[in-house]
């Protein structure tokens with residue numbers, strides 16, 4: 001009866017962003033990972049392609065790239 005306090009519109013948008021847009025297999029380690037609608041929107045709004053690697057491989061590559069600068 002008293003769930004009227006939370007804003008339903010914001011909840012709906014958040015849920016949509018978390019919804020699975022695509023399932024992919026990581027190019028590097030073969031792990032299945034998902035791309036949410038929110039992520040896909042983030043990449044598309046920057047004109048980027050959706051990632052081909054799982055989050056942990058992306059992170060690893062970022063670290064390696066940073067180290068190469070030294």
Ligand SMILES: [Zn+2]
Pocket residue numbers: 026027028029030031053054055056057058
């Ligand atoms: Zn991976």
